[in-house]
Amino acid sequence: MKSIYRLKKNYQYNYVYKHAQSVADKNFILLYCTAHSNPSKIGFSVSKKYGHAVQRNRIRRQMKAAVSAFAPQIVAGYNLVLIPRKKEAYNYGDIADSVGKLLQKAGLTQ
RNA sequence: GAGACAGCCAGACGGUUGCGUGGGGCAACUCACGAGGAAAGUCCGAGCACCACAGAGCAAGAGUGCAGGCUAACGGCCUGUGGAGGCGACUUCAAGGAAAGUGCAACAGAAAUAUACCGCAGCUAACGCUGUAAGGGUGGAAAUGCAGGGUAAGAGCCUACAUACGUCUUGGCGACAAUGCGUACAUGUAAACCCCACUCGGUGCAAGAAAUGAGACCAAAUGCCUGCUCGGCAUCUCGACAUAUUCGCUGGACGCUAUUGGUAACAGUAGCGGUAGACAGAUAACCGUCCAAUACAGAACUCGGCUUACAGACUGAACUCUUAC
RNA sequence: GGCACCAUAGCCAAGUGGUAAGGCAGAGCUCUGCAAAAGCUCCACCCCCAGUCCGAGUCUGGGUGGUGCCU
Numbered sequence: 001m002k003s004i005y006r007l008k009k010n011y012q013y014n015y016v017y018k019h020a021q022s023v024a025d026k027n028f029i030l031l032y033c034t035a036h037s038n039p040s041k042i043g044f045s046v047s048k049k050y051g052h053a054v055q056r057n058r059i060r061r062q063m064k065a066a067v068s069a070f071a072p073q074i075v076a077g078y079n080l081v082l083i084p085r086k087k088e089a090y091n092y093g094d095i096a097d098s099v100g101k102l103l104q105k106a107g108l109t110q
Numbered sequence: 111g112a113g114a115c116a117g118c119c120a121g122a123c124g125g126u127u128g129c130g131u132g133g134g135g136c137a138a139c140u141c142a143c144g145a146g147g148a149a150a151g152u153c154c155g156a157g158c159a160c161c162a163c164a165g166a167g168c169a170a171g172a173g174u175g176c177a178g179g180c181u182a183a184c185g186g187c188c189u190g191u192g193g194a195g196g197c198g199a200c201u202u203c204a205a206g207g208a209a210a211g212u213g214c215a216a217c218a219g220a221a222a223u224a225u226a227c228c229g230c231a232g233c234u235a236a237c238g239c240u241g242u243a244a245g246g247g248u249g250g251a252a253a254u255g256c257a258g259g260g261u262a263a264g265a266g267c268c269u270a271c272a273u274a275c276g277u278c279u280u281g282g283c284g285a286c287a288a289u290g291c292g293u294a295c296a297u298g299u300a301a302a303c304c305c306c307a308c309u310c311g312g313u314g315c316a317a318g319a320a321a322u323g324a325g326a327c328c329a330a331a332u333g334c335c336u337g338c339u340c341g342g343c344a345u346c347u348c349g350a351c352a353u354a355u356u357c358g359c360u361g362g363a364c365g366c367u368a369u370u371g372g373u374a375a376c377a378g379u380a381g382c383g384g385u386a387g388a389c390a391g392a393u394a395a396c397c398g399u400c401c402a403a404u405a406c407a408g409a410a411c412u413c414g415g416c417u418u419a420c421a422g423a424c425u426g427a428a429c430u431c432u433u434a435c
Numbered sequence: 436g437g438c439a440c441c442a443u444a445g446c447c448a449a450g451u452g453g454u455a456a457g458g459c460a461g462a463g464c465u466c467u468g469c470a471a472a473a474g475c476u477c478c479a480c481c482c483c484c485a486g487u488c489c490g491a492g493u494c495u496g497g498g499u500g501g502u503g504c505c506u
Contacts, residue, residue, distance in 0.1 A: 001221090006390070007390070008390055008391095009351085009390075012390090013390080014183085014351090015351095016269095040264050042389080044392065045390090052150095052407075052408090053407080054406095054407055054408055055151095055407095056408095057393095057408065058394090061129095061393080061394045061395090062394075062395080064128095064394075065128080065395050066395085068128075068129095068394095069395085092394095092395065092396080096395090102246055
């Protein structure tokens with residue numbers, strides 16, 4: 001997943017947090033709001049409560065891999081933030097399912 | 111069979127799809143490299159940068175504390191000395207000074223740095239007086255322990271063996287050790303203040319440098335150098351969505367191997383190697399084979415240590431004890 | 436990334452190395468016809484592990500968790 005598809009700045013994250021709509025299931029929370037970005041940009045936020053650095057890096061990489069699988073289908077003009085909910089370890093199949101369902105539920109896939 | 115010491119590894123190989131940095135190419139694309147022994151804690155020591163070149167004096171504060179060596183330096187390491195532990199191989203210790211001074215030692219106990227409650231012995235008709243510190247009891251600590259002599263009863267009062275201190279000689283670079291002689295006086299606490307010796311300027315890459323935009327304006331004050339006195343330096347403010355851009359940024363007191371010197375830490379010489387550099391921050395997803403199995407854990411300026419976390423293996427010298435033959 | 440600070444009962448907290456003050460809350464008892472108020476009593480592994488000391492909440496070292504500041 002190329003870095004141009006990602007949110008970079010703190011103000012971008014703050015904007016999403018303030019203006020976002022959200023959808024969630026037991027695994028993830030997905031925040032999204034309209035923006036002038038084309039294609040859409042996505043950021044990942046993993047809390048320190050989730051675990052130490054190795055665990056946080058692992059869940060972030062798995063989220064990136066799952067999102068990049070859906071990347072061609074995502075509608076342009078949105079900024080997204082994806083946040084994990086569970087504290088236990090994930091397996092990749094569940095992550096991919098959840099992300100796909102959430103994107104569909106939010107109406108962001110073509 | 112049970113231990114003791116030293117060291118090393120931290121899954122490997124392959125396939126498909128992807129990520130970061132750098133090189134090549136007009137481009138499509140392609141090639142190379144891509145987290146650790148602790149990257150962690152930030153506990154010490156340095157480099158580097160700015161403050162003045164890191165300064166002078168005074169005061170205060172902080173740290174270290176057996177000896178010799180190693181190191182760029184260190185509070186680190188090595189080899190010893192002494193204490194403590196272990197049958198032993200061996201392990202371990204913030205290990206100067208209590209005779210410079212001050213403070214503290216609750217409760218218990220007769221008495222806590224000075225004493226005589228019970229007791230023992232002598233004298234006395236008795237009250238009591240004198241001598242004593244064997245024994246009892248309290249306490250973490252009560253005038254060195256134990257045996258013999260000695261005595262009215264006792265007591266280093268005397269003697270042997272220990273213990274502690276002082277001192278001569280000898281050995282050792284030294285810490286110190288051994289023998290002899292003398293003494294038995296000095297409670298503990300410095301991880302209480304303190305004394306002695308040595309060391310320490312401050313801030314940390316969010317240090318700092320360059321370039322760019324806007325608005326003021328050339329004056330005597332402001333700021334900084336940890337307190338004071340000197341001495342000195344710099345020179346406006348704001349913004350860029352509180353980390354704009356580029357640099358700092360990775361080749362070093364570097365690593366590995368061999369050899370020489372050294373008990374060792376380490377040092378010298380020769381050869382070989384090229385080893386992340388991001389800025390929302392790169393190692394992932396799926397699968398196959400081997401394996402008994404994969405722990406602790408993710409670089410953010412860089413090194414040397416220390417401390418803490420850690421599954422499972424492996425190696426060395428053949429070191430100690432016990433049992434059997 | 437760097438630099439500082441804190442941790443004592445459910446909550447707020449005091450605490451010179453020598454028995455852990457106090458307030459609120461909670462539980463029990465007294466009082467009352469029943470309550471409230473009042474009074475009495477109870478409620479602590481001083482964050483954890485080592486060390487120094489005769490003796491650590493306090494002193495020293497290490498760890499855990501939390502808080503603040505630095506452009």
